Amino acid sequence: MNTPSDERLVAYLDDEIDREQRDLLDTAITDDPLLSLRVQWLARSNLPFRDAYDELARQAPLERLQARLDAAPSPARPGISRRWFIGAAAAALALGGVAADRLFLGWQARQPHNWRAMVGDYMALYVPQTLEHLPTDEASQRAQLRTVDARLGLNLTVAQLKLPGAELKRAQLLEYDGMPIAQLTWLDAAHGPLALCVIRANSGSRPLAHERRHTMNVVYWTEREHAWMLIGHNPPADLEALAKMFKERLGA
Structure with missing residues (x-):
C-alpha cells in the first residue's frame, strides 16, 4: 500500500476509518518499523505546539485573535477530534495573518534534540x-x-x-x-x-x-x-x- 498520510494515521488512531482500511494499516504497521514509529509518535500527541504557539503569540495581534478564539468551539468539548483541534488552531492563527505552519516548522527545525x-x-x-x-x-x-x-x-x-x-x-x-x-x-x-x-x-x-x-x-x-x-x-x-x-x- 502507499505510504499513509499523517491525517489518515490520526483517523486510524481515532477509529474513524472502516474495518478494511484498519486491517490494511494494522498489517502495514506490523511490517514497517518506521510506520510503527510514526503511529506511536502521533498517538502520544507530543508535538510541542504550546512552545511554538507561545512564540507565535508574541507576534500576533492578540486582542483580535483572542476574540476570534473565544468565539470558536472549545477543543475540550466531547466529540471534537484531534484533527479538528489541530486544524482549527492552525486556521484561527492564520486569521491573524501569521503563517503558523512556517513558524512551527521553523521553531521545530531549531530544536537539535528532535x-x-x-x-x-x-x-x-x-x-x-x-x-x-x-x-x-x-x-x-x-x-x-x-x-x-x-x-x-x-x-x-x-x-x-x-x-x-x-x-x-x-x-x-x-x-x-x-x-x-x-x-x-x-x-x-x-x-x-x-x-x-x-x-x-x-x-x-x-x-x-x-x-x-x-x-x-x-x-x-x-x-x-x-x-x-x-x-x-x-x-x-x-x-x-x-x-x-x-x-x-x-x-x-
Whole structure:
C-alpha cells in the first residue's frame, strides 16, 4: 500500500476509518518499523505546539485573535477530534495573518534534540524479543552496512562494531522528516536492546553529553559531518565508555 498520510494515521488512531482500511494499516504497521514509529509518535500527541504557539503569540495581534478564539468551539468539548483541534488552531492563527505552519516548522527545525527524541520514542518500543530472532551472519550484516554507508557517507565494517557482551543484530536506515538516520542495533546480554544512531550534521564537533529518554540512558556527540547518539538501558558510565570506544574506532 502507499505510504499513509499523517491525517489518515490520526483517523486510524481515532477509529474513524472502516474495518478494511484498519486491517490494511494494522498489517502495514506490523511490517514497517518506521510506520510503527510514526503511529506511536502521533498517538502520544507530543508535538510541542504550546512552545511554538507561545512564540507565535508574541507576534500576533492578540486582542483580535483572542476574540476570534473565544468565539470558536472549545477543543475540550466531547466529540471534537484531534484533527479538528489541530486544524482549527492552525486556521484561527492564520486569521491573524501569521503563517503558523512556517513558524512551527521553523521553531521545530531549531530544536537539535528532535531526531534524538524520535529515536528515543522508537527505542522505547524495543524488547529483547524484537531482536533475538534476527539473522546475524556476517554476509547479511555487510549488506546492511553497505546500504547505511551509501546514504550517510560512512565506511563501517563488521569488525569495528563488535562489542563485548553484546551481539550486533541489525544495521538499518530510517528516515525522519526527509533526514536519513542510520541505526545500528545490538542485543546486550545484560541490558537488552542497545543502538548507535547517526545522522549527517554540519554543526561541527561537540563533546560527549548525557541525557535520558523514557527509561533509557543516552550519550550523544557530533564530529565533523555527523551527529551520533548511543542509547540503551546500560548504566551511564558504561554507555560513555562504549561511546568513547566508538569515537576511537570509527573516527566519530
